[in-house]
Amino acid sequence: MINLTIDRGNTTTKLALWEGSEPTSTSTLFNADNATLLRAISExxxxxxxICSVADPVEGLGEMLEQRGIKLLTLSATTPIPIGNMYATPHTLGVDRIAAAVGAHTLYPGRELLIADIGTCVTYDRIDTDGNFVGGNIAPGIGMRLRAMHTFTKALPQVASTGDTPQWGISTDTAMRSGAFYGVVAEVSYYHSLLDSEGLTLLTGGWSEKVAKALDFDARLCPLLVNRGLNRILQYNETNPH
Known part of the structure; x- marks a missing residue:
């Protein structure tokens, strides 16, 4: 049985094929429109x-798969999942955060976990040792911080998020870029410090590799965390029909 998981974010869409609990192939589409995504899936x-999507719905996907006799699970707040959810307003919890939490617990059951998803926004979510989603926080991403500094001041320029990030800026551009970048690094470090001694921090999202290199502790890179969670949710709903 081969599963396809689709993690549709604000900028990137990650596709992964799974046999059992391991991915057999992956691909990433950048700023893909509806037609491009449908074409990639059709192949x-x-x-x-x-699928879990924090962007616009993929119009026609369900119909295309139905013609092939394939059922599509669209992750929502009401989808049965194999972890507990202690969020006070589960209907407002992003589906990507739900999937990432399931993926994290699948990889490291019985461990306290921090998930830092560093993309357009940055989410920091905690999973307890019993496999419950305890809660989390949302912060602006690096690009968003740079745009905010330009938008809400008169003097600061619009600075690209890519480029040098010295620990201490030596120009306005590097001061802004490093301030945004190391602000995220500091946040990850702070939330990591709240975990117990056996706790692990998992990083995912487009900025995860660069942030991991700047941390002074060992964080685990998990680029397919959302996809892994989707695969586990598919398996769970197949063996535990509701």
Missing amino acids: LTFDRAA
Whole structure:
């Protein structure tokens, strides 16, 4: 049984094929429109599919898969999941955060976990040792911080998020870029410090590799965390029909 998982974010869409608990192939689409995504999926061979999207719905996906006899699981607040959810307003919890939490607990059951998803926004989510989503925080991403500094001041320029990030800026551009970048690094370090001695921090999202290199502790890079969670949710709903 081959599963397809689709993690549709604000900027990137990650596709992964799974046999059991391991990915057999992955691909990433950048700023893909609806037609491009449908075309990419149509070229794949799989038996079941799951999607979580924080962007616009993928119009026509369900119909296309139905024609192939494939059911699509669209992750929502009401989808049964194999972890507890202690969020006070579960209907407002981002589906990407739900999937990432399931993926994290699948990788490291019985461990206290911090998930830092560093993308357009940065989310910091905690999973307890019993596999419960305890809660989390949302902060502006690095690009968003730079745009905010330019938008809400008169003197600061618009600075690209890519470029040198010295620990101490030596120009306005590097001061802004480093301030935004190391602000995120400091946040990750702070939330990591709240974990117990056996706790792990997992990094995902487009900025995760660069942030990991700047940390003074060992954080685990998990680029397919959301996809892994979607795969586990597919398996769970297949064996525990509701």
